[in-house]
Amino acid sequence: MITVHHLNNSRSQRVLWLLEELGLPYEIVRYERDPKTMLAPRSLRAIHPLGKSPVLVDGDITVAESGAILEYLVGRYGNGRLKPPADTADARRYTYFLHYAEGSAMPPLLLKLVFVRMESAPVPFFAKPVARMMAKGGQKTFIDPQLKLHLDYLEGEIGQSGWFAGDEFTAADIQMSFPLEAAASRGGLDASRPRLTAFLERIHARPAYQAALKRGGDYDLAPKPPR
Incomplete structure (x- = not known):
């Protein structure tokens, strides 16, 4: 099972979105920013020494940095989807x-x-x-x-x-x-x-973007629903 160490209001929202686009099952481990400093909690350092999010764990493979995670997921699970043909x-x-x-x-x-x-x-x-x-x-x-x-x-x-x-x-x-x-x-x-x-x-x-919002929780950069 893929696990995403997900920080609220962060780049890790993109990882959830890609997983929804690919239709892959995944679990979320949630972390909350400090409301005063807006920094990630120190507990994230147990997953990656820099204490940053996102971090993806897929079996015995751990990948950090959102760009690297997206490349890994598309390369391993995309089956040609969401990426142009090579050498073009x-x-x-x-x-x-x-x-x-x-x-x-x-x-x-x-x-x-x-x-x-x-x-x-x-x-x-x-x-x-x-x-x-x-x-x-x-x-x-x-x-x-x-x-x-x-x-x-x-x-x-x-x-x-x-x-x-x-x-x-x-x-x-x-x-x-x-x-x-x-x-x-x-x-x-x-x-x-x-x-x-x-x-x-x-x-x-x-639809996959909306599904990721439901799974991920607070994300201030998402569009606000009309009142």
């Missing part, structure tokens, strides 16, 4: 976006989160103006321009098909979901980029 242009795009999602897209989004929190972080009263000025300045001069650069690039790269690695939905689209959901939450992604907005709408409507 689409296959090269597939590999690229599996790595781009964390290697290039996520760093400015993480910086945005840190700098936004700096604006309201508890500091001595005499240091507050300086801290806020640094936080706002860092966002204006570096982070926000980087986010715009990446979103403009992705709006052009997603192509007429609406997917990142060819004409069909693949695991690369699952991998790209987290940075784009984060961008919609805090990085400036809105209706001014219709292709990316439509991409999010399509993936959120997939």
Whole structure:
């Protein structure tokens, strides 16, 4: 049985989604973030020394890092699904976006989160103006321009098909979901980029995505149901 060590509001939601797309049975071991620090609990270090999630255990095989987990699952259980044919242009795009999602897209989004929190972080009263000025300045001069650069690039790269690695939905689209959901939450992604907005709408409507939400629990980046 496959086991996913799953942290709420984290990248491990993508692993649950892929497992649902593949129709594989799995178990979840749940971990909750510290409500003050938002860090994972130390108990995750018993599974992986870095104490990060996701971690997947499949028999005597343990795999960490969401991109590596997606590659492992598609390679072992996909039977040709959710991946372009080898040695094609689409296959090269597939590999690229599996790595781009964390290697290039996520760093400015993480910086945005840190700098936004700096604006309201508890500091001595005499240091507050300086801290806020640094936080706002860092966002204006570096982070926000980087986010715009990446979103403009992705709006052009997603192509007429609406997917990142060819004409069909693949695991690369699952991998790209987290940075784009984060961008919609805090990085400036809105209706001014219709292709990316439509991409999010399509993936959120997939039955496997919805099933993963039910299994995984709290996930703040998911679309909120209408009231």
